[in-house]
Amino acid sequence: MLSYYENQIKIIIYFYTLVGIMKYYIIAGEASGDLHGSNLIRAIKKIDKEALFRAWGGDMMETAGAHLVRHFRDHAFMGLMPVLKHYGIIRKNFKLVVKDLEDYKPDALILIDYSGFNLRVAKKVKHLGFKIFYYISPQVWAWRHYRANTIKKLIDKMFSILPFEKEFYKKYDFDVEYVGHPLLDSIGDFRSAFKISRDEFFKKNNLSDKPLIVILPGSRKQEIQAMFPIMLKSSQNFPEYQFVIAGTSAIDTDIYKQYMKEYNVNLIFGQTYELLSFAKAAMVTSGTATLETALLKIPQVVCYRAGLISYYIVKSMVNVKYISLVNLIMDNLVIPELIQNDLTVDNLTGEVEKLMENSLYRAEMLKEYDLLEEKLGKPGASMRAATGICQALTNA
Numbered sequence: 534m535l536s537y538y539e540n541q542i543k544i545i546i547y548f549y550t551l552v553g554i555m556k557y558y559i560i561a562g563e564a565s566g567d568l569h570g571s572n573l574i575r576a577i578k579k580i581d582k583e584a585l586f587r588a589w590g591g592d593m594m595e596t597a598g599a600h601l602v603r604h605f606r607d608h609a610f611m612g613l614m615p616v617l618k619h620y621g622i623i624r625k626n627f628k629l630v631v632k633d634l635e636d637y638k639p640d641a642l643i644l645i646d647y648s649g650f651n652l653r654v655a656k657k658v659k660h661l662g663f664k665i666f667y668y669i670s671p672q673v674w675a676w677r678h679y680r681a682n683t684i685k686k687l688i689d690k691m692f693s694i695l696p697f698e699k700e701f702y703k704k705y706d707f708d709v710e711y712v713g714h715p716l717l718d719s720i721g722d723f724r725s726a727f728k729i730s731r732d733e734f735f736k737k738n739n740l741s742d743k744p745l746i747v748i749l750p751g752s753r754k755q756e757i758q759a760m761f762p763i764m765l766k767s768s769q770n771f772p773e774y775q776f777v778i779a780g781t782s783a784i785d786t787d788i789y790k791q792y793m794k795e796y797n798v799n800l801i802f803g804q805t806y807e808l809l810s811f812a813k814a815a816m817v818t819s820g821t822a823t824l825e826t827a828l829l830k831i832p833q834v835v836c837y838r839a840g841l842i843s844y845y846i847v848k849s850m851v852n853v854k855y856i857s858l859v860n861l862i863m864d865n866l867v868i869p870e871l872i873q874n875d876l877t878v879d880n881l882t883g884e885v886e887k888l889m890e891n892s893l894y895r896a897e898m899l900k901e902y903d904l905l906e907e908k909l910g911k912p913g914a915s916m917r918a919a920t921g922i923c924q925a926l927t928n929a
Contacts, residue, residue, distance in 0.1 A: 558639035559588040562647030564752035565821035567591030576919035606783045655687040674701040681705040692918040712917040713910040743775040751818035752783045759838040767881040779805040814888040823857040834884040867901040
């Protein structure tokens with residue numbers, strides 16, 4: 534006998550089939566994927582006004598109009614040991630998403646990065662016959678090159694956001710579409726809408742008049758545990774500046790506060806771009822935030838530390854010179870990277886001092902940021918990806 538849930542799903546599916554409404558299913562595993570997924574949803578809605586969305590993502594995708602099945606904070610595990618520790622949860626989530634896809638029967642499954650989980654899902658549901666798109670390629674160009682062949686076999690169309698990825702996939706006879714980077718859209722929209730002055734913003738958020746340095750400690754608990762304490766300790770060496778943590782909804786307030794007790798720092802949620810706009814510099818955990826900080830033209834130092842076993846396993850397999858997106862895209866050490874044992878309070882303090890006191894160093898970094906923006910191309914990535922997806926569905 535069918536459960537109430539299964540009956541409701543079947544009724545909804547039958548109705549949508551009759552009226553010809555397109556159904557999209559999106560899976561993202563972290564904050565950046567949630568951001569890019571939300572922009573993609575809005576872009577698809579401009580083309581397909583009746584489109585329906587179901588997603589594994591976060592607050593931004595939900596706000597954009599997706600029905601959220603699971604929040605990414607409940608399944609975002611990074612590193613070998615955390616993945617092994619939470620294997621039961623990951624396995625349960627995998628079974629849930631497969632069952633949900635079988636019941637919902639979307640016209641399109643859109644995967645956003647998060648390769649370990651997403652490629653397993655793609656393999657499991659490939660036989661169901663709906664189109665499978667990848668928006669934002671997994672970093673197979675950095676390690677596990679063999680996954681390019683898996684992607685070629687499972688994915689109907691890849692929409693790439695990094696300029697060098699098209700050439701990488703060409704070696705595997707897989708034609709990907711480079712659409713540009715969606716952060717150009719997000720930051721462009723922010724700049725157009727953001728009109729508040731520095732004095733107004735500081736007053737509104739109870740900040741002092743001291744120059745501002747922003748801390749971006751990451752969107753995963755493991756990143757907070759590994760890097761946040763070092764960032765906080767380093768901040769105490771700069772009494773002439775105020776430090777503000779750019780909080781994310783993916784991390785509970787209590788997790789931040791358990792580390793902040795001894796330190797004179799502020800925590801502000803949901804205003805990362807605003808904070809960076811008024812910052813003199815930033816300490817940034819490696820990830821999409823490094824590119825956001827660069828496009829907002831803020832000098833930064835990149836921090837990264839993983840579990841010892843995870844780090845050395847990945848290090849033995851990775852085939853790239855840099856860890857930050859800024860340096861990878863530019864193929865040059867534009868911003869300093871403090872990785873693993875190099876991430877110490879003394880080293881981080883020294884790099885921040887350099888950012889604040891060496892005007893030529895700052896100027897050169899900002900000049901490279903301008904070249905980076907040129908290299909990423911024109912805005913409109915979300916709409917180009919949305920157009921490609923809708924055209925592929927129309928031609929199916």
